[in-house]
Amino acid sequence: MDLPTGTKAEESKVAGDNLAQLGKAGAVLMVCRTCGKKGDHWTSRCPYKDLAPQTDAFVDKPPASDTTVAAPGAGKAAYVPPSMRPGAERASGSDMRRRNDENSVRVTNLSEDTREPDLLELFRPFGAVTRVYVAIDQKTGMSRGFGFVNFVNREDAERAINKLNGYGYDSLILRVEWATPRAT
Known part of the structure; x- marks a missing residue:
């Protein structure tokens, strides 16, 4: 049975080749997070993923020293809210809730x-x-x-x-x- 052009069978055959077509059409290509190259593959289909070093941590994860500050007299580092850290202005939180009861x-x-x-x-x-x-x-x-x-x-x-x-x-x-x- 001959199918006319533009049928679903033909579309599904072309659908797997979308990235290559986008590159040829001048569209912006995605950058692979594994190898860092622009190309015709995404991170999940990177041909170089077996060669890339394995990392257990997230790239955007902030260092632990930014969010934890050793509490005075404590052996372990404990989380200290930004308002309680050294150099933070103390007056902002409590003064905002205070109202003028004189009037x-x-x-x-x-x-x-x-x-x-x-x-x-x-x-x-x-x-x-x-x-x-x-x-x-x-x-x-x-x-x-x-x-x-x-x-x-x-x-x-x-x-x-x-x-x-x-x-x-x-x-x-x-x-x-x-x-x-x-x-x-």
Whole structure:
């Protein structure tokens, strides 16, 4: 049976010779990782793989001395995170999490329906607000009745306390006072 040109049988015969055809067509040839030559073979079909030296380690593996530093007083080398290595700046991690509690206001007697955008809307007229937090019960998803508002300026926070302490909000009378700093 004669098959017309371009059939699957002819295509499969040509498919094994793709690399040679690519080289002739002027396409970019791959570099063999075993022998390092550009050519008509890839690493898995390298004719020189039996002659190449066997290596057990990865080429890109970093030397052990870069990731381990001997801990003071320890006999073995132990991993030391980059932030703890000699010469690393210490202030970056802990200072980023610290916030300015001096301008923080505690709001109590909030209704169960109060959310952070509600408190932001209530306190924004007094000045720039940096953070709003409403305590939410994990099981019910409802407000626990208190929250915190942090202001940029202490004067703005003081004005908010003076105006909103005793203010009727959502059928309840709010209690607004300076927040006591957390004990660390």
